Amino acid sequence: MTERKKSRTKPVQAEVNIGLVGHVDAGKTSLVEALTGKWVDTHSEELKRGISIRIGYADASFFKCEKCDKHAYFTNSEKCPKCNAKAKFLRRVSFVDAPGHETLMATMLSGAALMNGAVLVVAANEPCPQPQTIEHLNALEISGVKKIVVAQNKVDLVEKKEAERNHEEIAKFLSEFGYKNVPIVPTAAHFRGNIDLLIEEIERTIPTPKSDLKKPLKMYCGRSFDVNKPGTKINELKGGVLGGTIISGKVKVGDTIEIGPGPMGKKIITTVKRINCSSGELSEAVPGGLIAIETTLDPSIAQNDQLKGQIIGKPGTLPEPTSEISVGVHFIKRSVTDIAPEIKTNEMLVLTIGTMTSIGTILSSNNKKAKIALKKPVIVEKGQRIAISKREKMKWRLVAYGEIE
Ligand code: ZN
Numbered sequence: 253m254t255e256r257k258k259s260r261t262k263p264v265q266a267e268v269n270i271g272l273v274g275h276v277d278a279g280k281t282s283l284v285e286a287l288t289g290k291w292v293d294t295h296s297e298e299l300k301r302g303i304s305i306r307i308g309y310a311d312a313s314f315f316k317c318e319k320c321d322k323h324a325y326f327t328n329s330e331k332c333p334k335c336n337a338k339a340k341f342l343r344r345v346s347f348v349d350a351p352g353h354e355t356l357m358a359t360m361l362s363g364a365a366l367m368n369g370a371v372l373v374v375a376a377n378e379p380c381p382q383p384q385t386i387e388h389l390n391a392l393e394i395s396g397v398k399k400i401v402v403a404q405n406k407v408d409l410v411e412k413k414e415a416e417r418n419h420e421e422i423a424k425f426l427s428e429f430g431y432k433n434v435p436i437v438p439t440a441a442h443f444r445g446n447i448d449l450l451i452e453e454i455e456r457t458i459p460t461p462k463s464d465l466k467k468p469l470k471m472y473c474g475r476s477f478d479v480n481k482p483g484t485k486i487n488e489l490k491g492g493v494l495g496g497t498i499i500s501g502k503v504k505v506g507d508t509i510e511i512g513p514g515p516m517g518k519k520i521i522t523t524v525k526r527i528n529c530s531s532g533e534l535s536e537a538v539p540g541g542l543i544a545i546e547t548t549l550d551p552s553i554a555q556n557d558q559l560k561g562q563i564i565g566k567p568g569t570l571p572e573p574t575s576e577i578s579v580g581v582h583f584i585k586r587s588v589t590d591i592a593p594e595i596k597t598n599e600m601l602v603l604t605i606g607t608m609t610s611i612g613t614i615l616s617s618n619n620k621k622a623k624i625a626l627k628k629p630v631i632v633e634k635g636q637r638i639a640i641s642k643r644e645k646m647k648w649r650l651v652a653y654g655e656i657e
Pocket of ligand 1: 317318319320324332333334335336337
């Protein structure tokens, strides 16, 4: 049992990140609200504490009533809403919101790097798939997110026959992507309809990943900010804040950390002053959930997400940054447009590498292997998958993924 499972009085770090993906009109926002309850309040609490995790996310604690036999799952209440008995705490979950809008695909892809599983939200009153549904599933596949649950939302707006037809469309679409036996839960998020069933399926389908605390620290930075209000006195200024998820290892207050490749391609070293998760301050953080680290860095270095995409480790443990990468190229099977599956020498691309987005120019390509020069240096590992987007009619479209050689 980890510390976070034992205690209900101390702040609890979330142990799994679940993406909320899907088409922009599918009702993701109301689903997040239905799943996480008072998330808006939680957020303002963080702001009051002066350290905020502004990534698109919301946390929830899952509970189960063992007295009620079926579907007795709910969030953020220690008492069963049906029988009032004391409920069992299951785990704390971070929901990572992915923008549904297609122009934010790069943001979606960097969010996918933080996800352990995903809830794909599909609207029951629209044909499936919508273009963004395809792009998001491509992104999940590329990022290696295999555990998914579908929320077939807005079922209150359709007749039973239509809901059944839509259900079949979803199942067919998923199996084309190689996703088999995915639970499809009909929901009506506006009325909190079937949220208990959705939680039950999440619990069954998306396990907490095993984390190796002995491995060196590796954290993906998804956001960064200056939390100081204008006019704060110099001696009251808080250092730059890094928001993201630990992939391996752990970090504690007082640790020296290294940030790479660094804002100018030069690694920087700083000290951990405070660590926060949505339920409060932690003395030590482990993999899972979204956390925020307040550092001793000049806050101007961290403002406006300037450190987004950076990797955080212990000094001397991060690989050297590089400005040129060689990748094996794999074109996605199902594109949303008839964009050609090819990348040519001298072509400009957008690459998503972990939570980092970088512009690249193809130095050489035979459509199976490519050498790419990057505008800003990155830290990569052999075998890592990166997303490759190509420009088409003023939009960046996901076309392939590359595997670092
Ligand atoms: Zn009960």
